Amino acid sequence: MKLDQVQLTNFRNIKSASFSPSSSLSVFRGVNGSGKSSIIEALYYLGFGRSFRTGKPSSVIQHGEEGFSVFASCKDENDVPMKLGFQRSRSDSFLCSINGEHSSKLSKLVSLVPTQLFTPQSTDLIIGSPSERRKFCDWGLFHVEHGFQKLANQYTKVLKHRNALLKQGANLQRPENRYWEHIFIENAEALSKKRVAYVESLIPIFERYANEFLPDFDVVLSYQKGWEKDASLAESLVKKSEYDVKMGHTTSGPHKADVRLKVNGVNAQELLSRGQLRMAVAALQMAQTALFNSLTNRKSIFLLDDVGAELDAEKRERFIDGLLFMDTQVFVTAIESSQLEFIQKYNEKKMFHVEHGSVKEE
Numbered sequence: 497m498k499l500d501q502v503q504l505t506n507f508r509n510i511k512s513a514s515f516s517p518s519s520s521l522s523v524f525r526g527v528n529g530s531g532k533s534s535i536i537e538a539l540y541y542l543g544f545g546r547s548f549r550t551g552k553p554s555s556v557i558q559h560g561e562e563g564f565s566v567f568a569s570c571k572d573e574n575d576v577p578m579k580l581g582f583q584r585s586r587s588d589s590f591l592c593s594i595n596g597e598h599s600s601k602l603s604k605l606v607s608l609v610p611t612q613l614f615t616p617q618s619t620d621l622i623i624g625s626p627s628e629r630r631k632f633c634d635w636g637l638f639h640v641e642h643g644f645q646k647l648a649n650q651y652t653k654v655l656k657h658r659n660a661l662l663k664q665g666a667n668l669q670r671p672e673n674r675y676w677e678h679i680f681i682e683n684a685e686a687l688s689k690k691r692v693a694y695v696e697s698l699i700p701i702f703e704r705y706a707n708e709f710l711p712d713f714d715v716v717l718s719y720q721k722g723w724e725k726d727a728s729l730a731e732s733l734v735k736k737s738e739y740d741v742k743m744g745h746t747t748s749g750p751h752k753a754d755v756r757l758k759v760n761g762v763n764a765q766e767l768l769s770r771g772q773l774r775m776a777v778a779a780l781q782m783a784q785t786a787l788f789n790s791l792t793n794r795k796s797i798f799l800l801d802d803v804g805a806e807l808d809a810e811k812r813e814r815f816i817d818g819l820l821f822m823d824t825q826v827f828v829t830a831i832e833s834s835q836l837e838f839i840q841k842y843n844e845k846k847m848f849h850v851e852h853g854s855v856k857e858e
């Protein structure tokens with residue numbers, strides 16, 4: 497999917513803006529507060545239906561206005577034109593639209609716009625909680641495996657049910673609860689199997705990028721299933737049954753899984769500098785992009801906000817080179833053009849100047 501026209505209305509300081517991005521690289525330049533990140537945030541809405549900067553959607557709506565909208569026309573993989581949109585109002589309701597058809601279901605829209613984001617905060621993928629890494633893994637699965645979302649939703653439902661039983665002090669090993677335990681294990685193992693297979697496919701691709709971005713380190717990626725290594729989930733649940741009742745929730749299962757990154761044998765954050773952590777994130781996202789391309793034959797969108805922050809010029813160039821090589825549609829923001837001198841070499845690019853919420857092609 498490539499966006500060829502974008503229209504924003506009442507989005508933060510952008511009253512109304514319309515631009516035609518390059519199918520390859522689009523660069524947005526402007527001073528602090530001009531509206532660059534808002535453009536990235538608006539595009540992110542098409543890929544995720546939410547902001548990456550705030551959990552309060554009303555903060556995104558322009559002061560004094562009732563709602564914002566993001567519309568894009570694009571071409572799908574078979575070059576068929578499509579019109580996509582996302583609107584949100586202060587009453588907290590949202591509406592997605594695909595070729596003029598409105599819906600309050602997000603999954604169809606976001607499945608059409610596979611998007612990844614890299615910002616100075618992206619190191620959270622490594623130093624943040626395991627849920628960040630599960631989300632990363634599930635993004636890939638959502639976009640490559642039809643039916644994955646249904647499986648993940650089903651698991652969340654049965655987990656909730658199991659936790660409710662635990663809160664009531666129920667012993668889940670007793671015969672009257674065996675049915676629920678069976679359903680839980682079945683769903684948990686199905687979800688876990690998908691994740692294990694996905695990370696296994698990702699590892700060799702990631703290692704290639706890690707060698708390129710962090711050549712001085714021995715970087716190892718692995719998946720931890722969320723229960724004892726050498727036991728089955730059923731065995732772990734039996735072992736933890738008393739503890740789970742005491743805690744009032746389930747402490748084994750894919751909701752406790754993690755994707756670990758070890759560098760020279762220790763956790764990545766113990767050894768890598770902030771810039772190196774960013775490079776590790778870049779390698780993970782490049783690997784995800786490459787795997788997505790090879791499994792789906794589709795192309796994705798990559799948003800790079802504030803690319804100058806803590807990535808040296810050579811790494812910035814390597815990152816963007818790699819993404820463009822994979823035919824990704826890349827959107828980049830930067831304050832200074834000096835941060836992106838290397839982009840002179842790309843023939844296919846568009847430069848935009850952002851000033852007080854207005855966007856002009858240069």
Ligand SMILES: Nc1ncnc2c1ncn2[C@@H]1O[C@H](COP(=O)(O)OP(=O)(O)OP(=O)(O)O)[C@@H](O)[C@H]1O
Binds near residue numbers: 529534535554557
């Ligand atoms: N709901 C809103 N309505 C109107 N303006 C807003 C709203 N939310 C934020 N702003 C303003 O929008 C402007 C653009 O912010 P944005 O983060 O997009 O800037 P930026 O160009 O990325 O800046 P920087 O280079 O500092 O990161 C800021 O001046 C901000 O105060």
